[in-house]
Amino acid sequence: MDNKIHDEPSTVIAENGQVLVDGPDGVAVSLTPDAAVETSERLLQAAVEAQGQMLGEARVEKERAARKAL
Numbered sequence: 001m002d003n004k005i006h007d008e009p010s011t012v013i014a015e016n017g018q019v020l021v022d023g024p025d026g027v028a029v030s031l032t033p034d035a036a037v038e039t040s041e042r043l044l045q046a047a048v049e050a051q052g053q054m055l056g057e058a059r060v061e062k063e064r065a066a067r068k069a070l
Contacts (some may be wrong), residue, residue, distance in 0.1 A: 012036075 010023035019036035021029040031039060 004025075006024040008024060010021050010027070012019060012021050014020075014033075017033070019031045019033060021027070021031065023029070
């Protein structure tokens with residue numbers, strides 16, 4: 001499995017009653033509208049969680065730096 005972190009969003013279109021996702025490294029997925037809605041909700045939830053993790057890590061690093069400066 002490719003563990004590369006991609007920073008470009010996928011292209012998403014609706015065509016013939018399907019949602020088509022064209023992502024990095026040749027990823028291509030066709031979803032029903034219901035599956036696309038559920039996937040989008042899961043993506044949003046995970047994205048918010050990941051942003052919170054990044055903010056938490058930045059805060060910890062800032063606190064460590066402040067303690068070292070004392």
